Each structure stands twice: as structure tokens, then as C-alpha cells.
Amino acid sequence: MASIARNICISKTLNNITKLLGNITLQPNVISSSVVICKPRIYCSQHAFLHVTSKQNDLMEFFDHKDNWSEKEVKAGRPWFKSELRLKSNEDLHKLWFVLLKERNMLLTMEHAYNERFANMPSPERRDKVEKSMENLETVVRERNQAYHLLETGETGERPAKYVYNALGMRFFYRMTQHRIPKFMNKKWFKTHHFGFGGYAVRTFLRKYNEKQNNKERTKQRGQERYVLRLMQQFPNMDMDAVKKYWPDVDIEKLRNKEDIRGHFVPQ
Known part of the structure; x- marks a missing residue:
């Protein structure tokens, strides 16, 4: 009897399972809805944008552009003026300093390369313009530092x-x-x-050194006087104010009283 009851329970269980399987319907929308698609979210506020740096040429950055190697003259602009640099911000001055520094290193490298080949560097005045710009930039930065320290501490900070x-x-x-x-x-x-x-040797050296410096100044002064005297002989009606502006150390009234000012002429 126990075995018959067990078989009846098993048959009922199988009938229930078949009924459940018959009620199940496979629909595509149900399958697709049950699948969860995970999409990554990108927050722009938490991620930096893509930065693209300039092209790097390794050690060739120390040399001029290849198109200028065979040129006899390279066009370059004028140096930066102090009045222009005073209008720029500290950040712009900082960037400009490294641009000028890179340009100066490049010109020094090219100058050394041309000297090794016993050749003339095209437009060597570019180095002077860059150095003048760097000097003006440093002066402007020092002015700002002095103004800041004088305002805050009362000292220049130098x-x-x-x-x-x-x-x-x-x-x-x-x-x-x-x-x-x-x-x-x-x-x-x-x-x-x-x-x-101190000492006798140092005093002797200073005496001779000062004598040499005085001779140089005297020679320079006499050369300027002779040059101005020659101009006064050739152009007696020239503007004396302009002469005093260019040669402030020359005594114009003293030169006017000299006999050489009249020049050479045949009396009538």
C-alpha cells in the first residue's frame, strides 16, 4: 500500500509540473526586458578635457629652422619695450621669459655651430634683440617686486x-x-x-691706473672738441643747441674764441 501511495504522489507532482510548463509562453519582449544593459556614465565635471601639446623635435629645438640654414639674412622684429611689458600680466611675462630664453639658447647654439664651420651666422643681431628684451623684462619684474615690497613692508626687497x-x-x-x-x-x-x-705696491698701481684713466678721458675730450671745431668751420650757421645736445662735454663758447674757427680764406 505504501508503494502505491508513493506512486500516486509522484504522478500528481508530474501533472502539476506539466501544467506549469504548458502555461509558460516565450515572448521576445519579455526576454529583452529582462536583460539589463549597463552603460557607463561620464561626468564632464570630474574629467579633464583632452590636451594636445605642440610637436616636439627633441634636440632639434636647439637649432634654427632648416629653411634658415642656407639663408644669408633672417628677418626678425624689434626688441620688446618696457612700456609694452608694463601692460602685460605676471603670467604673460612668465611665459614670455621662457620663450625668450629658448630663443637665446637656440641662437647661442647656432652661433657655436657656425663658428665651428668658420661661417657667418645670418642676422647675428637677433641675439642682441633677445638679450635687450630679456633685460627690459627683468627690469619690469623688478619694478613690480619693489612696488609690492614697499607697500607691504616699507622696503624694496632687493x-x-x-x-x-x-x-x-x-x-x-x-x-x-x-x-x-x-x-x-x-x-x-x-x-x-x-x-x-694698502701697501706701497698698491698705491703705485693706483697712481698709474688713475693716470691712464685721466689720459683716456683727456684724449676723448680733445677728440670731441676737434670734431666740433671742424663742424663749426664747415657749417658756421649750424644749430648750436643741437651740438650741445650731442656733445654736452664740449665748451662751445671756448671754441668760438679760438682763431681756428675762422678757417682759411684769402683776404680781399
Whole structure:
């Protein structure tokens, strides 16, 4: 009896399973809806945009463009003026400084390459223009730093310096530096910095040096006087104010009283 009851239960279970399978209908929309598609979300606020840098030429950045190698003259603009640089922001000045620095390194490399080949560099004045621009830029930056420090602290903020004499009695502008140890304990500094002079040999050197400098100044002064005197002989009606502007060290009234001012002429 137990086996018959077990078989009846199994048959009922199979009938229930077949009924459930018969009620199931496969529809495409049901299958597609049950599939979950995961799409990644990109938040623009949390991701940087794509940056593309300029083309890099490795060590060729130290050389001029190949089209200029065979040229005899390369056109270049004028240097930057201080009035123009004062209108720019600190960020623009910072960028311009590195542009000029890169240009100067390139010109120095090209100059060295031309010297090794015993050739003339095209338009060598480009280096002077770049250095003049860098000098003006540095002056403008120093002006801004001084103005800022004067407003905040009452001092210029510049590196302290003073005029001193070296061992030969020559006066020069010495810029002070900071050291980790006190001055009286810094033996290395005392070995490399000798201020002040004295002795018979140094005094003799200074006397001859000053004599040589005075002779140079006297020769320069006489050369200017002779040149102005020759102009006054050739052009007696020229503008004396312009002469004083170009040669301020020349005494015009003294030259007018000289007999050479009348020039050579045949009396009638």
C-alpha cells in the first residue's frame, strides 16, 4: 500500500509540473526586458578635457629652422619695450621669459655651430634683440617686486649691496649673501673675500691706473672738441643747441674764441 501511495504522489507532482510548463509562453519582449544593459556614465565635471601639446623635435629645438640654414639674412622684429611689458600680466611675462630664453639658447647654439664651420651666422643681431628684451623684462619684474615690497613692508626687497674696495684698491658693487654660519666663523669666506687695500705696491698701481684713466678721458675730450671745431668751420650757421645736445662735454663758447674757427680764406 505504501508503494502505491508513493506512486500516486509522484504522478500528481508530474501533472502539476506539466501544467506549469504548458502555461509558460516565450515572448521576445519579455526576454529583452529582462536583460539589463549597463552603460557607463561620464561626468564632464570630474574629467579633464583632452590636451594636445605642440610637436616636439627633441634636440632639434636647439637649432634654427632648416629653411634658415642656407639663408644669408633672417628677418626678425624689434626688441620688446618696457612700456609694452608694463601692460602685460605676471603670467604673460612668465611665459614670455621662457620663450625668450629658448630663443637665446637656440641662437647661442647656432652661433657655436657656425663658428665651428668658420661661417657667418645670418642676422647675428637677433641675439642682441633677445638679450635687450630679456633685460627690459627683468627690469619690469623688478619694478613690480619693489612696488609690492614697499607697500607691504616699507622696503624694496632687493638683495642688500654696498660699494667696497678690493685688495687692489678698485671699487666695486658687492652684493651680500646669506650664510648658514656666522661671519666671524666662516673661514672660507675670509679666504675668498679680501676687502680693503694698502701697501706701497698698491698705491703705485693706483697712481698709474688713475693716470691712464685721466689720459683716456683727456684724449676723448680733445677728440670731441676737434670734431666740433671742424663742424663749426664747415657749417658756421649750424644749430648750436643741437651740438650741445650731442656733445654736452664740449665748451662751445671756448671754441668760438679760438682763431681756428675762422678757417682759411684769402683776404680781399
